[in-house]
Structure formats: C-alpha cells, structure tokens
Amino acid sequence: MTPLLGIHHVALICADYDRSRDFYVRILGLTVKAEHHRAARASWKLDLALPDGGQLELFSFPAPPPRPSRPEAQGLRHLAFRVKALEPMIERLAAEGVACEPIRTDEYTGQRFTFFADPDGLPLELYEVN
Known part of the structure; x- marks a missing residue:
C-alpha cells in the first residue's frame, strides 16, 4: 500500500500576477486561503482552495521564461x-x-x-x- 494520500497542491508560475489572480478567483471561483508578498524574491504567493481540499498555488517571479509549446511540452x-x-x-x-x-x-x-x-x-x- 502506498503512503501517498493524494495531491496536496499544484503550483503555477504566472506572468501577470493580478491578471492570473483575477482569472482563478473571480472567473473560476476559487477561494483565497492565503496571500503573501515575498519582498526578498519580488514575488507573490497565492494559496487557492479547491472544493475537494486540494490547493492551487500561484506564484509570480520577475521575468519568468514562457512555456516552450502547447500542450506537448515536457513537464505538466x-x-x-x-x-x-x-x-x-x-x-x-x-x-x-x-x-x-x-x-x-x-x-x-x-x-x-x-x-x-x-x-x-x-x-x-x-x-x-x-
């Protein structure tokens, strides 16, 4: 039997934090659990609650590189x-x-x-x- 219980969260890095925050909160209807500005990293971290108990985390970083292609890029x-x-x-x-x-x-x-x-x-x- 596996000790894994499920997925706790999925983390996304967004290019425009305010635009992505609006999309996931207002348009998709996710609930904000916590929001933190990390001054040392010039970054925001937003924890969003999913109805099943999981979480979606949004991060902003200065000048993140774009996703290479859609949807068959390596990774997610x-x-x-x-x-x-x-x-x-x-x-x-x-x-x-x-x-x-x-x-x-x-x-x-x-x-x-x-x-x-x-x-x-x-x-x-x-x-x-x-």
Whole structure:
C-alpha cells in the first residue's frame, strides 16, 4: 500500500500576477486561503482552495521564461478540474471572453471534457463527472 494520500497542491508560475489572480478567483471561483508578498524574491504567493481540499498555488517571479509549446511540452501537460456539468462552466467562461474548445468524449471512460487556457496560455481542462 502506498503512503501517498493524494495531491496536496499544484503550483503555477504566472506572468501577470493580478491578471492570473483575477482569472482563478473571480472567473473560476476559487477561494483565497492565503496571500503573501515575498519582498526578498519580488514575488507573490497565492494559496487557492479547491472544493475537494486540494490547493492551487500561484506564484509570480520577475521575468519568468514562457512555456516552450502547447500542450506537448515536457513537464505538466495540462491541469484538469472536475465539474458536474460542462455547459454552465463553459457559459461562465464565455461570458468572460474565455474560449473553450468543442466538447469531446473520453474514448476510454465515456466522460465529456473540454479544454481552455488561463491568461498565460496554460492548458486547462474541464472534465465532467457524474
């Protein structure tokens, strides 16, 4: 039996902290747990609560290098969020000017999903669960 209990958090480095903070808090609806300015690093750290108890951490750093390509760059491919229904979230994103790809069906599970991007172009997925 593995001693791992699950994912505690996922950390993202953003190019424009205020824009990303607005996207994840106001548009996606995540709750701020803590926010700290780290003066020695000229950096912000924002802890966001996910409904299942996990966290998303946003970091800002001066002049972070861009992601090399989308989505098949080495490293994190995408971040997927569970939703009960795709359409309400797609409508919410569209109202904010965030485009979603056409809905697809997972060939192995039969579940529906779509992709969209955060302000830095990070691929995000909405995965419908029943």
